[in-house]
């Protein structure tokens with residue numbers, strides 16, 4: 413995937429319409445060009461080779477614990493079909509997920525220095541994985557060294573013009589920038605590259621929209637999308653109509669983008685605000701249902717273990733390995749959006765629940781964190797947090813930090829003990845595993861695939877969960893089968909024996925149940 417850079421001295425028709433910074437000296441430009449070319453080719457080769465990307469190479473590998481993966485069938489059947497989507501005409505009729513992202517070129521910046529360049533590459537590879545998860549084909553990837561993003565065009569107009577050439581030569585229809593662009597930057601860049609420009613935030617929102625399944629999840633994503641869209645309304649409508657009309661000139665605004673368009677935008681804004689208010693009410697109304705279930709579990713003394721971590725770290729695989737839940741596992745980012753709760757038991761029979769949560773990503777759009785707040789808050793009263801990390805990723809520490817940044821916002825999280833679960837040990841570099849282990853106070857090394865370390869993980873969970881404190885040995889009359897049932901459900905190592913006068917129970921239960929049992933116990 414190479415491209416021929418154009419002669420930097422060729423004047424570009426609309427460069428003057430671009431941002432300041434367009435007038436650089438020829439020498440400077442040539443140097444920058446050589447730089448960019450070398451970096452671009454290097455990065456492209458690696459991005460497309462997919463070495464150490466956020467996703468592993470190839471198709472998803474399933475284990476027996478993953479079950480039938482019925483969700484996956486459904487997911488695949490929902491895949492975007494190339495060429496079918498229609499261009500947007502009216503922004504209020506947009507279902508955002510219909511954004512046409514089919515053949516994309518990625519761009520990113522780094523501020524100089526070896527480590528900054530490496531980070532930018534990892535981030536760009538992740539962006540490639542995100543784009544592919546959204547259903548597009550990644551054709552090329554470019555990184556520019558630049559101290560700060562250009563306020564006008566993000567890349568600086570010279571580099572942007574070069575990007576336009578790459579876009580044209582590979583036949584891309586979309587550029588994805590590895591950042592959140594200001595509305596004006598997006599528009600200015602679009603003017604130069606002549607195809608749609610999308611940012612990381614929009615891409616992540618697009619994936620969430622494709623993957624949301626529950627009513628609550630869908631409402632949360634739509635709310636986040638509208639929040640993102642609101643300040644961008646004008647530019648969006650403009651550039652869409654410009655593209656639809658095929659007018660690609662610098663100044664050529666499409667029909668309907670002037671005059672009456674202004675009023676229309678006002679109208680659109682109002683409609684969007686109304687819709688957002690409605691969604692907020694809906695989401696608030698749905699929370700109590702979840703809350704009731706949660707309190708129910710709590711009342712029955714069933715502690716919860718929350719599984720959280722970076723996207724594609726193997727959270728769902730781990731849940732499946734621990735419980736045979738058959739939850740969707742996919743070599744894709746954000747496979748899981750709706751929290752799944754599964755029951756499990758410790759070796760000595762104590763029940764607990766495991767919650768699989770939405771994955772995190774660097775620069776998780778704040779609109780999404782807001783929208784998913786009620787879901788995330790459940791992690792706050794877990795008895796234990798299993799923070800799953802993909803130990804085979806080139807930068808596991810960066811992923812841990814990104815996850816903790818989001819987690820830190822959740823009330824109550826500071827009191828939840830956290831264990832770092834270094835997953836994918838079967839393919840990870842032992843040196844990296846060792847390095848992370850030394851940094852983290854509590855960690856366990858596992859592989860959901862090979863089963864390595866799973867016994868240790870189970871033990872760790874068992875040790876961490878509250879132990880029922882009261883030792884019992886009593887006989888419960890047969891009329892109170894319900895209490896016997898509860899003792900089995902919530903107690904530890906409870907054994908029963910059938911006697912003439914009732915059921916003899918031995919084991920440990922919690923305080924409240926012990927009191928009830930004592931009250932009904934028959935003298936033996």
Ligand SMILES: Nc1nc2c(ncn2[C@@H]2O[C@H](COP(=O)(O)OP(=O)(O)OP(=O)(O)O)[C@@H](O)[C@H]2O)c(=O)[nH]1
Pocket residue numbers: 471472473474722723724725726727728729730740741742743744745746747748749770771772835836837838839858859860861862
């Ligand atoms: N080699 C290897 N691959 C694994 C292991 N655990 C999970 N995977 C793979 O990693 C990919 C992601 O697994 P998931 O369980 O879907 O990851 P997740 O953290 O739930 O991802 P999201 O829901 O997208 O955030 C899948 O292709 C799994 O087969 C492991 O121990 N070893």
Ligand SMILES: [Mg+2]
Pocket residue numbers: 727728729740741747748768
């Ligand atoms: Mg998952």
